[in-house]
Amino acid sequence: MPELPEVETVVRTIYPHIRDCVFNDAQLLRASSLHPLSLPLSTLKGMRISSASRRGKLIVLGLARPDTQRKSQSAKIPQMLVAHLRMTGRLFAAEANLLHGSHTRCIFAMRRPDGSDFQLFFDDTRAFGQIMVATDEILHAWKFWRELGPEPLEIDATQFSERLKGSRAIKAALLDQRVIAGIGNIYADEALFQAAILPDRSTGSLSFSERGVLLAAIQDILKRSISQCGSSIRDYLDADGNAGAFQNTFMAYGRGGQQCARCGTILQKSRIGGRATVFCPGCQK
């Protein structure tokens, strides 16, 4: 499911529900939904959620130790709870008495500052997603985190251009989280369409000007999607259970066989890097 705009939307919609709330308990319903590098969920007990942010497609909840906790028990104090939703993951607040569903992978029992209780659910139909209770040290030991590329909304054309090394298909490069973080199959196709660049062009063949146009398209599309609360194709819902609306704006993704809105040519479907890819053979060069 979620690429950068959807993850950003989840972070924005979940934080009002969990801000300054404390973990009372945590229950893992499927062992593989906890990342192998994670501290045990039990280490969350007593920790307070002090921030919510996003890095690429990762949700990062900052943790603070309550003042009452002594420094002497500092053996393994987690600093953040990280979640990767992969294809079908969902994070949402639920009433304290709500029974979990068949795809719930983890349940956090939470307490609000006013003393009332609720649950934080991590649901994931396909069970590809994972959560991780981490310290800075653990994050640094995690290859995926360590090698994660820059945020697309925070780089300029020169920095972007320098990251497009080698000779592979530009779409494959955009999907590589080490090159740039947060872009997935939908936004890769949409950005390449908007920039009028063929997805199988080799990165080496792109002029500096084309790279600049592509970065501008990526940034424009991500910002517009965030403003529409992301795209909902099938599973994706934000933390309040609402769908996004950006799917109504798709020009390429999922439109194979239909007419190009820019030049009228029939959009073509192919496979690049093992991923379904839609492009316009008429106006993408």
Place this chain on the structure above:
DNA sequence: AGCGGGACCTGTGGGC
């Protein structure tokens, strides 16, 4: 280096 294919999982939708 980079690509294709398979693996990890479950559900859905289309064709027959």
Place this chain on the structure above:
DNA sequence: TGCCCACAGGTCCCGC
């Protein structure tokens, strides 16, 4: 109605 296959927003790993 039912069965089988293809396919799905992501990432990793292997072999060529």
